[in-house]
Amino acid sequence: xxxxxxxxxxxxxxxxxxxxxxxxxxxxxxxxxxxxxxxxxxxxxxxxxxxxxxxxxxxxxxxxxxxxxxxxxxxxxxxxxxxxxxxxxxxxxxxxxxxxxxxxxxxxxxxxxxxxxxxxxxxxxxxxxxxxxxxxxxxxxxxxxxxxxxxxxxxxxxxxxxxxxxxxxxxxxxxxxxxxxxxxxxxxxxxxxxxxxxxxxxxxxxxxxxxxxxxxxxxxxxxxxxxxxxxxxxxxxxxxxxxxxxxxxxxxxxxxxxxxxxxxxxxxxxxxxxxxxxxxxxxxxxxxxxxxxx
Amino acid sequence: xxxxxxxxxxxxxxxxxxxxxxxxxxxxxxxxxxxxxxxxxxxxxxxxxxxxxxxxxxxxxxxxxxxxxxxxxxxxxxxxxxxxxxxxxxxxxxxxxxxxxxxxxxxxxxxxxxxxxxxxxxxxxxxxxxxxxxxxxxxxxxxxxxxxxxxxxxxxxxxxxxxxxxxxxxxxxxxxxxxxxxxxxxxxxxxxxxxxxxxxxxxxxxxxxxxxxxxxxxxxxxxxxxxxxxxxxxxxxxxxxxxxxxxxxxxxxxxxxxxxxxxxxxxxxxxxxxxxxxxxxxxxxxxxxxxxxxxxxxxxxxxxxxxxxxxxxxxxxxxxxxxxxxxxxxxxxxxxxxxxxxxxxxxxxxxxxxxxxxxxxxxxxxxxxxxxxxxxxxxxxxxxxxxxxxxxxxxxxxxxxxxxxxxxxxxxxxxxxxxxxxxxxxxxxxxxxxxxxxxxxxxxxxxx
Numbered sequence: 001x002x003x004x005x006x007x008x009x010x011x012x013x014x015x016x017x018x019x020x021x022x023x024x025x026x027x028x029x030x031x032x033x034x035x036x037x038x039x040x041x042x043x044x045x046x047x048x049x050x051x052x053x054x055x056x057x058x059x060x061x062x063x064x065x066x067x068x069x070x071x072x073x074x075x076x077x078x079x080x081x082x083x084x085x086x087x088x089x090x091x092x093x094x095x096x097x098x099x100x101x102x103x104x105x106x107x108x109x110x111x112x113x114x115x116x117x118x119x120x121x122x123x124x125x126x127x128x129x130x131x132x133x134x135x136x137x138x139x140x141x142x143x144x145x146x147x148x149x150x151x152x153x154x155x156x157x158x159x160x161x162x163x164x165x166x167x168x169x170x171x172x173x174x175x176x177x178x179x180x181x182x183x184x185x186x187x188x189x190x191x192x193x194x195x196x197x198x199x200x201x202x203x204x205x206x207x208x209x210x211x212x213x214x215x216x217x218x219x220x221x222x223x224x225x226x227x228x229x230x231x232x233x234x235x236x237x238x239x240x241x242x243x244x245x246x247x248x249x250x251x252x253x254x255x256x257x258x259x260x261x262x263x264x265x266x267x268x269x270x271x272x273x274x275x276x277x278x279x280x281x282x283x284x285x286x287x288x289x290x291x292x293x294x
Numbered sequence: 295x296x297x298x299x300x301x302x303x304x305x306x307x308x309x310x311x312x313x314x315x316x317x318x319x320x321x322x323x324x325x326x327x328x329x330x331x332x333x334x335x336x337x338x339x340x341x342x343x344x345x346x347x348x349x350x351x352x353x354x355x356x357x358x359x360x361x362x363x364x365x366x367x368x369x370x371x372x373x374x375x376x377x378x379x380x381x382x383x384x385x386x387x388x389x390x391x392x393x394x395x396x397x398x399x400x401x402x403x404x405x406x407x408x409x410x411x412x413x414x415x416x417x418x419x420x421x422x423x424x425x426x427x428x429x430x431x432x433x434x435x436x437x438x439x440x441x442x443x444x445x446x447x448x449x450x451x452x453x454x455x456x457x458x459x460x461x462x463x464x465x466x467x468x469x470x471x472x473x474x475x476x477x478x479x480x481x482x483x484x485x486x487x488x489x490x491x492x493x494x495x496x497x498x499x500x501x502x503x504x505x506x507x508x509x510x511x512x513x514x515x516x517x518x519x520x521x522x523x524x525x526x527x528x529x530x531x532x533x534x535x536x537x538x539x540x541x542x543x544x545x546x547x548x549x550x551x552x553x554x555x556x557x558x559x560x561x562x563x564x565x566x567x568x569x570x571x572x573x574x575x576x577x578x579x580x581x582x583x584x585x586x587x588x589x590x591x592x593x594x595x596x597x598x599x600x601x602x603x604x605x606x607x608x609x610x611x612x613x614x615x616x617x618x619x620x621x622x623x624x625x626x627x628x629x630x631x632x633x634x635x636x637x638x639x640x641x642x643x644x645x646x647x648x649x650x651x652x653x654x655x656x657x658x659x660x661x662x663x664x665x666x667x668x669x670x671x672x673x674x675x676x677x678x679x680x681x682x683x684x685x686x687x688x689x690x691x692x693x694x695x696x697x698x699x700x701x702x703x704x705x706x707x708x709x710x711x712x713x714x715x716x717x718x719x720x721x722x723x724x725x726x727x728x729x730x731x732x733x734x735x736x737x738x739x740x741x742x
Contacts, residue, residue, distance in 0.1 A: 042739055047373075048398065048614060133554065133558075241709040242710040258363065258698050260696070
């Protein structure tokens with residue numbers, strides 16, 4: 001039944017691809033190559049004198065104990081943000097998909113946080129959890145629970161994870177909801193008639209059927225946790241206390257913007273890029289195998 | 295009255311923007327980037343408007359570029375792209391970087407020599423002028439808003455704790471003692487500090503005449519090494535850590551984050567920028583006082599003068615391959631001369647809490663009786679003049695490349711000490727090791 005259109009012109013496909021390829025080249029590949037080149041340079045901040053130093057920036061970064069520590073922080077951070085935001089979003093999506101009163105309202109409200117800029121979201125969390133001016137923070141301290149994310153590593157990390165995950169729940173929610181709604185009702189009704197409860201239906205029918213969406217979201221969320229959480233961390237903890245919330249992307253900022261060390265910052269970017277490419281490749285290799293595209 | 299006229303003139307000039315467009319086109323445009331938020335930022339933009347209204351050859355365009363570090367980053371990026379502003383406000387921490395910037399900056403002494411515009415730089419307070427001058431005395435940038443760290447204390451809380459509200463603690467043992475009494479009287483946060491490194495490391499070192507770094511804190515050359523792990527500094531960080539354990543000191547966060555804790559009444563004593571005064575005046579619902587930073591009386595010769603923070607104005611070249619026209623340089627110099635007027639400096643000082651950077655301005659404010667009517671407003675300048683009368687190589691200031699990054703490192707290591715993860719000695723040792731890496735990289739990158 002499939003209809004095929006055959007173009008004789010050999011040039012046309014390339015022509016059609018050209019805009020996308022051009023945008024990718026100019027905005028992604030070219031800057032990435034520049035970063036690779038920059039990472040081999042030692043420059044004064046004003047760019048007036050430049051030396052080629054081969055891989056010295058890389059050795060400096062990789063032998064810095066602080067950098068190795070931040071790999072650990074990033075791993076915890078990315079895993080927690082991804083797990084928390086996807087888990088909560090899926091839970092909400094399943095609940096909002098059910099036949100409950102006012103479900104349109106729930107669906108609309110759950111999407112709202114996505115409209116917030118990361119820095120704004122972080123400030124909202126700050127007003128809740130600041131030990132002196134935040135509602136929850138104050139209450140905790142008055143109740144005798146020592147809450148001070150400025151000095152407690154665990155609390156600081158939890159806070160940035162919570163704030164980062166919260167923002168991403170909405171995004172995941174939209175996709176999960178759409179995926180759940182695209183499952184034919186007849187399949188679920190058939191299972192219900194066969195005596196499968198909601199839990200059983202979820203794990204044997206819905207969850208496997210939304211696997212492509214889950215896989216897509218896994219990659220998007222991991223990338224989000226690695227790259228897009230800078231604003232939240234900067235506004236909440238600035239990487240502190242100590243370096244307890246300095247993730248890899250925050251280190252790139254510190255090296256590039258605070259220290260004005262463009263070579264070192266570029267080296268960190270390249271390492272981070274290699275990291276995420278490898279991680280995505282691994283996900284495609286091992287996780288995608290188990291995904292069935294209907 | 296004359297001030298009001300100038301303001302009126304400026305308002306008219308803005309209001310008649312449409313009519314003024316034609317002449318604004320012919321004026322020499324001077325771009326000026328700054329990093330001051332209101333109220334001082336507003337006052338600064340008013341000064342710029344006054345300058346534009348006072349003459350019709352030059353048009354200075356003031357633009358707020360974010361915090362000090364953000365302004366610095368913006369100016370550097372703009373220079374690399376060949377679109378640097380004519381003038382940039384650079385915080386004192388960036389001074390070392392600007393000094394080593396070569397042809398990116400146009401030194402003030404060159405501007406004066408080339409344009410012939412007279413700026414009486416010798417009348418500036420030595421501790422301010424010297425911060426922005428080469429070792430041979432040649433002036434590199436234009437001093438403007440200088441501050442220093444002082445102590446603010448809550449007189450109501452002092453009264454409640456049975457302390458004399460008119461007598462602030464003068465030494466660290468006295469401060470610890472006062473903090474204990476405040477705690478006993480139910481004050482949850484007896485003492486905190488804003489700017490943990492500027493107040494408790496940089497100014498502390500100057501007041502006790504101990505080196506922050508070799509080579510006279512970096513004035514002598516790019517090969518300076520950090521020395522903040524000296525016994526006096528270790529002892530002080532240890533005092534803070536012990537005070538924190540005892541519930542006498544609360545760590546309020548990096549940079550100015552702790553500022554909010556004092557006007558809200560949460561903390562009874564704070565060490566913060568003298569520029570915090572304006573905010574306390576607006577927000578505090580209690581009686582408060584200003585005093586000089588405390589010292590350890592058993593340290594030889596202490597107290598010495600404190601050192602400045604704040605910012606100065608640097609003239610910049612347009613880009614790596616572009617310089618300014620003689621006209622533009624003349625405009626920059628004329629604007630600087632406008633800023634050097636003692637009356638302008640006096641007004642800036644009394645309204646913002648920044649230091650009177652010119653001796654003539656200080657004398658004028660003193661003669662006007664302002665300090666009698668507003669007790670405590672002269673504490674910052676008196677603290678700058680405290681000590682033996684001349685600056686030593688430890689009290690002249692700090693000129694270290696990459697200092698913004700070193701500050702972050704010091705804060706990180708101090709936080710780990712406050713967390714109990716390491717001792718004061720380990721914290722400062724680590725800060726020295728990590729900070730020296732920054733200094734060596736800066737030295738390498740700027741050698742050629």
